[in-house]
Amino acid sequence: MHTAVKLVSPKRVSNPNGIMNTRRLSAGVESDRYGASIAFHVRETASTGLGLGTGLGHNWKRVQARTAHGRRKFMHVFEPVEDGQTRGCNQFLAVLEQMHMLPKLQHTKLQNAIVNSMYAATIESELGSEAAMQIIGAGEEGMSGVTNWLAEMNAYHANAGIRLNGVKVPHLVPGETLNMHTSGNVDNGFTDLESSILRWMAAGLNVPYEPFAKDYRQSSYSSSRASMLESWRYFMGRRKIIAGRFASMLFTLVLEEALQRRELTLPRGANRGFYEAKSAWCNADWIGSGRLAIDGLKEVKEAILRIESGLSTYEKELALMGEDYQEVFAQQVREMEERKEAGLPMASWVKAEELAPGEQAG
Template identity: 60%
Template sequence: MQTATPAPAILDAAGQPMRPTMNYQGAGAGFGGQLSHWQPGLKTVDAALLPSLNLGNARAEDVVRNNAFASNGVQLHVDNIVGDLFRLCYKPDYKVLGISQEEAAAFAREVEAAWHEIAEDPTGCYLDAERKRTFTMMIREGVAVHTRVGEDMFAAEWIDRPGSLIKTAIKSITPKRVCNPDGKADTRSLKAGVAINRHGAAVGYHVRSPGDLDFGLGNGLGSTWQYVSRETRHRRPKFVHIFEPTEDGQTRGANQFLTVLEQMQILPKMQHTKLQNFIVNAMYAATIESEMPPDMVMGLMGGQVEGEQLLNYMGVVNDYHKELDITMNGVRVPHLIGGERLNLQTSGNADNGYVDLEGSVLRWLAAGLNLPYETLAKDFKQISYSAARASLGENWRYFMGRRKIIAARKATIIFRLVLEELLFRNLVSMPKGVTRDFYQATNAWTRCRWIGSGRLAIDGLKETKEAIMRIEAGLSTYEDEMALMGKDYLEVFDQQQREAEELEARQLPASLMRLNAMRVLGVAAEEDDSGEES
């Protein structure tokens, strides 16, 4: 019986059938088969993250505690996203509420004054359940926690305390306290301490109680859990969980250090090893090497290399060198005994490529933390104006995204809780004629902007000219330009009005002073343009 001849197969350069390689190359074996052993499992983000959530967060917090660059990375997030004061710019949606723009503006000014009194009280700190933080400090802490572990949590408490205008208080909750009770395994309705419904929405959180430190040896976590629902039956938030999901069904946030933890952990070891090398090279200017054979040494010491006899021999040699007291350029070099050789120790190339290697690692860290290399490494010696502006401008977009999604969201939720109580207690006057109450249009009542730290000015003169030109061309407003500087335009206008009145009262020529300032600005601009590098 004659067997069928198999059809000839067309092979590629790696010896693989041609048809599979006609798909995406990244999903194939790769050139020469380099990718053939790269077979990662296809997992959801929870399946990839939750089993190692605690270990990854513990490593991230460890490097932030002990690594200067990691600590600086967190601080850069806090300073650029929040700054020294997180200002409320309240803008209720007057169209939805059915009031005039003037009535909305008057109501906003009243609310902002009450909010500032409550939120930024430096002595009472009643908005904080622990009475340790002002509102800005809460937001700064939230950004720092989110940078370290990828999420931020807090609970809304109701505490009656003398001296406080309101009973609303915010209790910060460290994400490490949210976990499954008694170490239970994850299920469809309970993942990493978060109770979820069939749609994947969180409905409550299991919060582990604080524990004793056990003479400094414990982890500070207790053995009991409290279940806290996400909101009350009146839809008032009780527990808030803030993170940026990257995929459907994601339950917990992933920290930013996961992609750079290996490099973060290796960098200090590199520095310590290099430092030890420098120290060893600097300790000795010269050494003496002896080529005396062992049998001769043993003969001198009586045939046995005993400890006391060896010490006696070394002492005799040392006394011999000490008596001669020969020096070379201030460094003592003894006359040598027969069989000894003098070796001059030099440090050689102190760098030996280490700076380039360290810079490469730091660039990796900067990319993982979404930070400019120059600010993370504190290295500005080789950067030009154009490069600095491009780098910081690109990073500014990232910080603004984080401000909107993380810091402003947390701030708005806290403001919503406070405003609800202010209206409930009639501590602010509700505008007359509103068509919707607080619960019918919560978003319209709580619409606001938050002003954090201003954008860093590389060249203040050039950027001031750009701001003036944008306003004059109708492409921007005083509100937007002041916000870029981290200021509230209404506060600036109020201050300018007070200063104008003060100048008039003192009979000072305000117009002349402003004209002189503009002349100085124009002259400086001309000088800067003429001497600007290409």
């Protein structure tokens, strides 16, 4: 098997030498007159050895989208939202402003908390205005008055060594009062503002707020499940358009090479060859990670009811859990045989209502 895939950074796919977009060339993607991509211009990498620059060179390589017989050479997967679009849109553009504001808000709040933790102490005196002006140097005595006053106050406080259980108690000059000043600033709604920004970002990215902010304080089972299912539907669409398409393209290349090398053969009785019905031979459903179960018991009962009523199948329900039903069935058969050989009782297949009966209406 010689099929190999090399991932290319989207930044490297660009117009050669930075030329302007044209009708046939846009953002490094060359199209035919019908709008189908026929070639891609990939910028080569360059290294200065000093870790400087962008790492991109000044030469571009033109890569055909397909070979002469139709084999794909360049896989370009994105979700177009309008006609003529050749590149995907960044999902974070809708919340870029909020992403820029949130760190500033948190940093400012941290500075505010540091300021709030500070305090100042002042001594209030009943000294008259004229005497105070003379002490600070406005009178005839000048600086000598300030020096004498500070010396007297220092001597007084040094000798007033009153202690209570080893702790020094300040004893002030008659007429002085010790005042403690702290910042009067409070939270000012920071938590609500931060939560509002996070909710905006979660809505813009189509993800539930609770796991996005790791905040489950005000969520119930119903609200969490509704939020999760809404995002699950969105991500399942993204998985089918992006991840599923990429996996199908790669599977097509591998299967094509395996058939050409005679490592695999088509089933007997097939009335169409690989190239005659390539889409049919390469049609596949891809199973990703399973859906989160908030209340496993309720969701298992729901799955059983859908299967028993004919509204769903084991394949679909196990795919929601991220499992392949054929592998699960094969594993169950092996386990049943091993239990039988070990002399263990067979597993009893009981209904969920018998195993964990629900609440009965009174």
